[in-house]
Amino acid sequence: xxxxxxxxxxxxxxxxxxxxxxxxxxxxxxxxxxxxxxxxxxxxxxxxxxxxxxxxxxxxxxxxxxx
Numbered sequence: 001x002x003x004x005x006x007x008x009x010x011x012x013x014x015x016x017x018x019x020x021x022x023x024x025x026x027x028x029x030x031x032x033x034x035x036x037x038x039x040x041x042x043x044x045x046x047x048x049x050x051x052x053x054x055x056x057x058x059x060x061x062x063x064x065x066x067x
Contacts, residue, residue, distance in 0.1 A: 013053040023056045025049040 016023075022040055027033030027049075039047035045058040 015055045017057050017059045027052045
C-alpha cells in the first residue's frame with residue numbers, strides 16, 4: 001500500500017504576544033469558543049489556556065518599571 005502524499009493538518013496552538021499582566025481567553029469564535037478563563041503569567045512569562053491550548057507570551061512593552 002503506498003504512503004499518502006498529503007499529510008494531515010496538525011493543529012498548532014496559536015501564540016499571542018501581549019504586554020498585559022493578565023489575559024482572558026474565550027477561544028474566539030463567539031458561541032463556538034469556550035468559557036472565558038483568566039490566565040496569570042508564570043515566571044517564564046507564559047500562560048497556556050487549559051481549553052484551547054493558546055499560548056500567551058508576555059513581552060516587554062517598553063518602560064514597565066520592573067525587570
